[in-house]
Amino acid sequence: GNVGQLDLILALQWVRDNIAAFGGDPGRVMVFGQSGGGAKIATLMGMPAARGLFHRAATMSGQQVTASGPLHATERARAVLADRGCVVLPTDTVYGIGADAFSPLAVAVLLAAKGRGRTMPPTVLISDRSVMAGLAYDVPDEAEELARRFWPGALTLVLRSQPSLTWDLGRTNGTVALRMPDDEVLLTLLAEVGPMAVSSANRTGEPAARTVLEAATQLGSSVAYYVDAGPRTVRGKGGTSGSPELGTDCSPG
Numbered sequence: 001g002n003v004g005q006l007d008l009i010l011a012l013q014w015v016r017d018n019i020a021a022f023g024g025d026p027g028r029v030m031v032f033g034q035s036g037g038g039a040k041i042a043t044l045m046g047m048p049a050a051r052g053l054f055h056r057a058a059t060m061s062g063q064q065v066t067a068s069g070p071l072h073a074t075e076r077a078r079a080v081l082a083d084r085g086c087v088v089l090p091t092d093t094v095y096g097i098g099a100d101a102f103s104p105l106a107v108a109v110l111l112a113a114k115g116r117g118r119t120m121p122p123t124v125l126i127s128d129r130s131v132m133a134g135l136a137y138d139v140p141d142e143a144e145e146l147a148r149r150f151w152p153g154a155l156t157l158v159l160r161s162q163p164s165l166t167w168d169l170g171r172t173n174g175t176v177a178l179r180m181p182d183d184e185v186l187l188t189l190l191a192e193v194g195p196m197a198v199s200s201a202n203r204t205g206e207p208a209a210r211t212v213l214e215a216a217t218q219l220g221s222s223v224a225y226y227v228d229a230g231p232r233t234v235r236g237k238g239g240t241s242g243s244p245e246l247g248t249d250c251s252p253g
Helices: 004-022 036-045 070-082 104-114 129-135 141-150 184-193 212-222
Strands: 030-033 056-059 087-090 095-100 123-125 155-161 175-179 196-200 246-249
Touching: 004 036, 004 212, 030 036, 036 056, 070 087, 070 095, 070 184, 087 184, 087 212, 095 104, 095 212, 104 196, 104 212, 129 141, 129 155, 129 175, 141 155, 184 196
Parallel strands: 030 056, 123 175, 155 246
Antiparallel strands: 087 095, 095 196, 123 196, 155 175
16 A cells, blocks of 8 residues: 555654754755655655645656656556555545445455444445446436536435445445535546445544545555545535535435
8 A cells, every 4th residue: 555655744743843943944855765765755745634734856766767657547446446456536526435335355354444433335436427327216307407417526426326236335224325426536546446335534423535645544455555636625516615425316216
């Protein structure tokens, strides 16, 4: 995983806040890495959480700038998901913890990381409205219209789950909560890996994470990989700035 990158952010924040006491200048911080350290520096250069914490960088491992840099973040996330691991990633509302929706083991790891039981199944995020028909059945016209108007966005639709699907999201009572997020990074990943079980990246009962550092503080090494895309603010068709996700139950019964 890459949770150690967030330890580097915390260390740089300490340097920023304390370097003056040792005669240093917090406006002239340089970082250096060699070999594996070069990979860490290359990743820091692409992390929004590191902006302003250092001003110059050097690495003796030039290939790491492309091999381990931010352009490959989604590729590494795909590898973790394929190995049934969990990933913290940006959404259009808050940071989320995601797993392969069709892997019972991955979903169990997600629920365990949050400290949540099977009575609180995660939402399934999808890349396109057309995917809804493959995951739900007997979809009412009302739900189709809501998806057309508010997706991509913060609106979650609870629908009857296709009984033929071999997944185990928890005690769903035959339903599935679907959402198409309004975030290009996440939509690209969903288009490549398929539907993902996603819940907010926090321990149950704790505040939702607006930054990747807030997520890592709560979840730590229980998550294999973290994708940093800067602080989250809600946008899009389903909600207004600062609002949580919205939900409506469209399952007959």
